[in-house]
Amino acid sequence: MYRPQEDSWLLAQAYGSAGPPPGAKVLDFCTGTGILAVTAARAGAESVTALDIAPRAVFTARLNAWSRRLPIRVLRGGLGVAHRLAPFDVIVSNPPYVPAPGGAYDPRWDAGPNGRSVVDPLCREIPKLLRPGGFALVVHSEFTGVDTTLEMLRAGGAKATVVARERIPFGPVMRSRTEYLKQLRNDSAADASVLTVENETEIETEEVVVIRADRPEHTG
Incomplete structure (x- = not known):
């Protein structure tokens, strides 16, 4: 099971700073070990549901909830x-978001060539899953396309903004894909001068961001 990393802790901190309402009904989507579900339950959520498609993640999250005597519903x-x-x-989510070149694929972190195979469907559905006045917190890397996520959430009627960010060193997976990630960054840059600088500079870190999406109380 993939142990919680800096992105999970950054998301947990953002949840604490977000001021979730007392007795909130919370969804932890792509729960993994269940760390965000545990965070929500300990912060006073009335109902916490943790979802993951991986059987091992479901087992691990259930074990972590049980060992802490927390009433978390974990479902596959x-x-x-x-x-x-x-x-x-x-809604809190730390979905798989690592860009995967060629045939590289590990469902714990890989998410297609641009890292958005899970993020895109989630962004489309978040406004429909939230009650009016509710909010979502989603974490992912700069290489996944922060502006794209903001645009998709806003297109669905949510107010979206970056609420936390942290620059962290590459882990083993990202280090193994340095050239591919450099190309992704260059492809997304509009300024030719930026392309020149990036081509001459090795990249060894990534910025991880937490994006908050609020569904307005009223529409129209």
């Missing part, structure tokens, strides 16, 4: 299950 499933249980006051 994806967005379809989330819709059956919606609406939620708060």
Whole structure:
């Protein structure tokens, strides 16, 4: 099981700073070990549901909830299950978001050539899963496309902004893909001068960001 890393701790801190309402109904989507579900339950959420498609993640999250005597419901499933249980006051998610070149694929972190195979569907559905006045917190890397995430959430009617960020050293997976990540960064740069600088500079770190999406109380 993939142990919590800096992105999980950054998301947990953002959850604490977000001021979730007392007695909130919370969804931890792509729960992994269940660290965010545990954070929400300890912060006073009335109902916490943790979802993951991986059987090992479901087992681990259940074990972590049980060992801490926390009333967390852990289920195997994806967005379809989330819709059956919606609406939620708060959604937290640390989805797989690492860009995967060629045939590289590990479901614990890989998410297609641009790192958005899980993030894109999630962004489209978040506004539908939240109750009016609810909010979501999603964490991912700069290489996944922060502006794209903000634009998708806003297109769905949510107010979206970056609420936390941290620059961290590459881990083993990212280090193994330095050239591919450099190319992704260059492809997304509009300024030719930026391309020149990036081509001459080795990249060894990534900025991880937490994006908050609020569903307005009223529309129109």
